[in-house]
Amino acid sequence: MTEITLRSWLLAEIPGSRLQARCQWAFINWLAFKRNPVALIGLLIILGLVAVAALAPWITTSNGLELHLSERLQPPSSEHWFGTDELGRDIYDRIIWGSRITLYIVALVSIIVVPIGLVIGIVAGYMGGWVDTCLMRLTDIFLAFPRLILAMALVATLGRGLENAVLAIALTTWSPFARIARAEALTIRNSEFILAARVQGVSTIGILFRHVTPLCMSSVTVRLTLDMAGIILTAAGLGFLGLGAQPPTPEWGAMISLGRQYLIDQWWVPTVPGIAILVVSLGFNLLGDGLRDVFDPKSGS
Amino acid sequence: MIDIRGLNAVFGHGKHAFHAVRDVSLTVDRGQSVGLVGESGSGKTTVLRALAGLLDRVARVDGEMIVAGETLLQHRSREFRRRVQMVFQDPFGSLHPRHTVDTILSEPARVHRLDRIEQRVVNALEEVGLDASFRFRYPHQISGGQRQRVSVARALITDPEIILLDEPTSALDVSVQAEVLNLLMRLRHEHGLTYVLVSHNLSVIAHMCETLSVMQNGSIVETMNVQQLRDHNPTMPYTKQLMTASLGYDRAAIDAFEEFG
Amino acid sequence: MVQTLETPLLSVEDLHVTYDTPTGLVRAVSGVSFELGREKLGIVGESGSGKSQTGRAILGLTAAGGEVRARRMEFEGTDLLTADQPTMRRVRGAGISMIMQDPKYSLNPVMTVGAQIEEAFLIHSKSSKRVAHERTLEMLRAVKIREPQRVYKAYPHEVSGGMGQRIMIAMMMIPEPNIIIADEPTSALDVTVQLQVLAVLDDMIAERRMGLIFISHDLNLIASFCDRILIMYGGKIMEQCTADNLHQAQHPYTRGLLNCLPRLDGGQSELSVLKRDPAWLETTGMAE
Numbered sequence: 142m143t144e145i146t147l148r149s150w151l152l153a154e155i156p157g158s159r160l161q162a163r164c165q166w167a168f169i170n171w172l173a174f175k176r177n178p179v180a181l182i183g184l185l186i187i188l189g190l191v192a193v194a195a196l197a198p199w200i201t202t203s204n205g206l207e208l209h210l211s212e213r214l215q216p217p218s219s220e221h222w223f224g225t226d227e228l229g230r231d232i233y234d235r236i237i238w239g240s241r242i243t244l245y246i247v248a249l250v251s252i253i254v255v256p257i258g259l260v261i262g263i264v265a266g267y268m269g270g271w272v273d274t275c276l277m278r279l280t281d282i283f284l285a286f287p288r289l290i291l292a293m294a295l296v297a298t299l300g301r302g303l304e305n306a307v308l309a310i311a312l313t314t315w316s317p318f319a320r321i322a323r324a325e326a327l328t329i330r331n332s333e334f335i336l337a338a339r340v341q342g343v344s345t346i347g348i349l350f351r352h353v354t355p356l357c358m359s360s361v362t363v364r365l366t367l368d369m370a371g372i373i374l375t376a377a378g379l380g381f382l383g384l385g386a387q388p389p390t391p392e393w394g395a396m397i398s399l400g401r402q403y404l405i406d407q408w409w410v411p412t413v414p415g416i417a418i419l420v421v422s423l424g425f426n427l428l429g430d431g432l433r434d435v436f437d438p439k440s441g442s
Numbered sequence: 443m444i445d446i447r448g449l450n451a452v453f454g455h456g457k458h459a460f461h462a463v464r465d466v467s468l469t470v471d472r473g474q475s476v477g478l479v480g481e482s483g484s485g486k487t488t489v490l491r492a493l494a495g496l497l498d499r500v501a502r503v504d505g506e507m508i509v510a511g512e513t514l515l516q517h518r519s520r521e522f523r524r525r526v527q528m529v530f531q532d533p534f535g536s537l538h539p540r541h542t543v544d545t546i547l548s549e550p551a552r553v554h555r556l557d558r559i560e561q562r563v564v565n566a567l568e569e570v571g572l573d574a575s576f577r578f579r580y581p582h583q584i585s586g587g588q589r590q591r592v593s594v595a596r597a598l599i600t601d602p603e604i605i606l607l608d609e610p611t612s613a614l615d616v617s618v619q620a621e622v623l624n625l626l627m628r629l630r631h632e633h634g635l636t637y638v639l640v641s642h643n644l645s646v647i648a649h650m651c652e653t654l655s656v657m658q659n660g661s662i663v664e665t666m667n668v669q670q671l672r673d674h675n676p677t678m679p680y681t682k683q684l685m686t687a688s689l690g691y692d693r694a695a696i697d698a699f700e701e702f703g
Numbered sequence: 704m705v706q707t708l709e710t711p712l713l714s715v716e717d718l719h720v721t722y723d724t725p726t727g728l729v730r731a732v733s734g735v736s737f738e739l740g741r742e743k744l745g746i747v748g749e750s751g752s753g754k755s756q757t758g759r760a761i762l763g764l765t766a767a768g769g770e771v772r773a774r775r776m777e778f779e780g781t782d783l784l785t786a787d788q789p790t791m792r793r794v795r796g797a798g799i800s801m802i803m804q805d806p807k808y809s810l811n812p813v814m815t816v817g818a819q820i821e822e823a824f825l826i827h828s829k830s831s832k833r834v835a836h837e838r839t840l841e842m843l844r845a846v847k848i849r850e851p852q853r854v855y856k857a858y859p860h861e862v863s864g865g866m867g868q869r870i871m872i873a874m875m876m877i878p879e880p881n882i883i884i885a886d887e888p889t890s891a892l893d894v895t896v897q898l899q900v901l902a903v904l905d906d907m908i909a910e911r912r913m914g915l916i917f918i919s920h921d922l923n924l925i926a927s928f929c930d931r932i933l934i935m936y937g938g939k940i941m942e943q944c945t946a947d948n949l950h951q952a953q954h955p956y957t958r959g960l961l962n963c964l965p966r967l968d969g970g971q972s973e974l975s976v977l978k979r980d981p982a983w984l985e986t987t988g989m990a991e
Contacts, residue, residue, distance in 0.1 A: 155575040155578075155579075156542075156578035156579065157578065158578060159542055159544060159545065159578055161578060162542045162578040162579070162580065166580065269499065270499070332535055333530040333531070333532055333535040333536040334535060334536050334537055334538040334539075336491075336496055336528075336530065336536075337528065337530060337536050337537075337593075337596070338538075338549070339495075339496060340494050340495075340496065340523065340526075340527065340528045341523065341527075341549060341550040341553055341596075341600075342518075342520055342523030342524070342550070342553050342554065343549065343553055344553075347553070351549075352538055355538075355540045356539070356540060481893035481894065481895065481896075482893055586750075615749040615750055615920065616749065616920065616922065616960060616963060616964060617749060617959070617960065617963055617976070617977035619963075619965075620963035620964075620965075620974040620975070620976050620977065621976050623965065623974055624973050624974055624976065627971070627973065628973075642893065642894065644967055645964070645965045645966055645967050645969075646965050648965065648966070648967050648968075648969070649965035649966075649969060649971060649974070650965075650971075671967065672967065672968045672969075673968075674967075674968070683895060684894070684895065685967070687894040687895045687897075687898050688894060688967060689923075689927075689967065690923050690924060690926065690927030690928075691898055691901055691905075691924060691927035691928040692898075692927065693902060693905060696898050696899060696901075696902045697902075699895055699898070699899060
């Protein structure tokens with residue numbers, strides 16, 4: 142009786158089902174991705190971020206919100222690994238809880254930006270004509286918006302808060318995705334497999350959804366991971382301006398903002414959240430580069 | 443079965459207008475295999491695409507086309523799409539790179555809401571000489587000849603009556619071409635299919651078709667029975683030249699080549 | 704043209720081209736040997752037969768990752784295997800030149816036709832620009848281009864496929880090489896244009912007493928154009944014969960290829976299908 146291991150199932154010559162075929166495809170791409178050590182570092186960082194966010198209740202001693210004014214501005218020690226901030230809160234704990242907020246920002250922006258960008262892009266690219274023109278001008282309008290001004294406008298209308306900051310970021314970030322999706326759709330539009338689908342009688346929606354979209358996903362994913370660093374930095378910037386997360390939420394950007402006056406003497410207060418942002422941005426960048434090398438090898442080495 | 447009268451197709455506007463098909467008329471009887479042969483730019487592929495309704499947003503199409511009694515208008519009906527299928531030239535390009543063979547073959551069945559989809563897929567694969575192990579492979583995992591077989595299988599799923607073939611073997615190796623041509627011939631006899639075959643290769647057309655029309659610069663230069671071709675007896679000088687050229691390199695004959703239009 | 708008994712221009716003995724890929728060793732060419740005199744030699748094979756790889760190996764143009772080995776690979780006394788870069792640069796163009804399939808990809812799109820041909824000339828000859836200009840116009844006329852002045856100033860995308868290939872021929876012939884390797888030079892062209900381009904090539908080769916290696920998948924074309932033919936399969940030569948004797952070919956692969964071609968005057972019966980025998984890949988397979 143032959144033992145069927147996961148590995149042999151993934152490497153089998155003849156896939157027996159669609160699921161197996163898809164898993165095999167993912168596995169082969171994973172093997173290609175794995176060959177790039179720098180990309181693996183990126184992946185580890187992001188996985189680390191997720192792990193830290195998930196395990197927050199177990200790896201922190203407090204929720205990072207309680208004030209201990211007697212312990213203000215303590216340097217890093219065995220008791221407070223990253224020291225304390227101006228209100229005596231343990232910075233290590235705040236960083237850990239802040240990771241959840243970072244992930245929240247990342248997820249929320251992705252969920253808004255990718256569907257909007259994809260839909261607008263592929264419809265514009267595939268339909269062409271005046272539909273294309275209108276949608277692209279719409280895209281241009283949003284591309285031209287300065288993020289901070291829009292954030293301030295939204296804050297003025299809707300009030301301060303992390304969600305509004307995220308909305309502002311999302312509204313100014315979807316445009317490049319629409320362009321990427323449109324570029325792919327334009328290339329694919331006249332391919333013979335699309336013509337074949339039309340001859341089969343597949344509806345336009347069917348073609349857009351089942352034929353065009355899957356081919357845009359890799360460029361969009363790569364672009365998203367590469368943009369993620371910028372999104373996090375923007376959220377941090379908005380937090381820095383007081384337009385994003387409101388105190389006492391331990392959002393990393395807000396931590397830098399409130400801590401910057403202590404940079405000279407109590408360097409750990411703004412620096413540690415700064416390093417956290419740096420590491421996560423770097424992680425996304427490396428991951429994005431690695432994904433791009435796997436999906437679009439021509440553009441790399 | 444197919445009746446085309448005065449077909450015209452123009453790409454682009456004004457100064458850049460390109461009159462790809464000029465006043466083409468063609469008749470195909472049920473069960474017949476008709477060839478359209480010509481060099482690049484002759485308009486032969488455009489005629490096929492006009493018939494398939496693929497010129498929708500790219501060209502202005504005029505003229506009458508009647509297929510199985512139905513006069514073709516701007517949009518093709520669902521019944522037309524079931525009856526009339528197409529096989530394309532590029533074996534790689536005509537299959538979606540991210541779809542498995544199974545997905546590719548089930549799609550037409552789903553679109554037309556046919557029953558017993560899985561059975562149809564397995565049958566179609568069998569008919570084209572591919573066994574069930576091909577079902578869940580991706581196009582890049584199979585050879586050019588096998589991909590073209592999948593294209594043919596896809597065309598058979600809806601039980602069509604007419605198959606339009608656009609240079610189906612031009613991108614294949616000679617030995618693979620022979621297999622695919624044999625397959626196409628067998629299927630035609632078994633299912634009583636009607637073929638319209640476009641090719642630049644006179645030998646392929648001579649092998650596969652009963653009648654052929656020679657196209658040049660958008661118009662039909664000559665329509666003839668394949669026997670005329672086999673007897674090396676074309677009427678028009680353009681056809682004669684095309685035929686001489688298909689036979690191979692003949693230094694003396696080349697000097698006599700004319701530039702046609 | 705019958706092969707004379709002078710020393711061959713090119714001698715290749717036991718050529719191997721191997722690629723090391725993640726999925727294992729790929730033997731693109733395994734043990735190919737032949738000689739080229741002042742004649743038209745055709746190498747015919749299907750895709751993956753190694754015919755293009757053979758041509759590229761001769762010129763040292765094998766892609767990165769490929770290893771070229773041979774017992775001997777000599778061009779007019781120069782050992783192509785051990786030649787250093789400067790020597791190979793001299794050989795390429797002035798000794799052996801290559802014409803490829805699609806002029807769209809082998810002509811520089813941002814330079815005029817005339818500029819490119821002049822450049823090809825000046826690389827191998829220390830002359831003035833005026834001489835280069837004259838020679839370029841001469842070559843354009845030699846490839847039967849009717850308005851050389853106009854074409855001189857044109858860009859590659861402004862000329863037709865057939866003219867593009869003739870321009871390629873002009874460019875490759877101007878340094879006066881002794882051998883031309885043509886890799887599917889006419890496959891992208893219409894059949895009448897193909898033959899016209901080949902006629903130009905034929906005349907020039909005869910006039911300059913050059914050797915030609917013509918690589919193609921089109922057995923019919925090679926049989927009617929070339930003097931001698933090598934049939935390749937799976938990286939090996941299956942058979943060598945003169946073009947006239949092709950129809951008496953012995954090797955089952957060659958016979959198989961000949962028989963599976965649809966013919967203009969053939970019937971509509973089933974085409975015979977090539978049955979690949981794995982034994983062909985085992986032996987050297989050469990039949991004289």
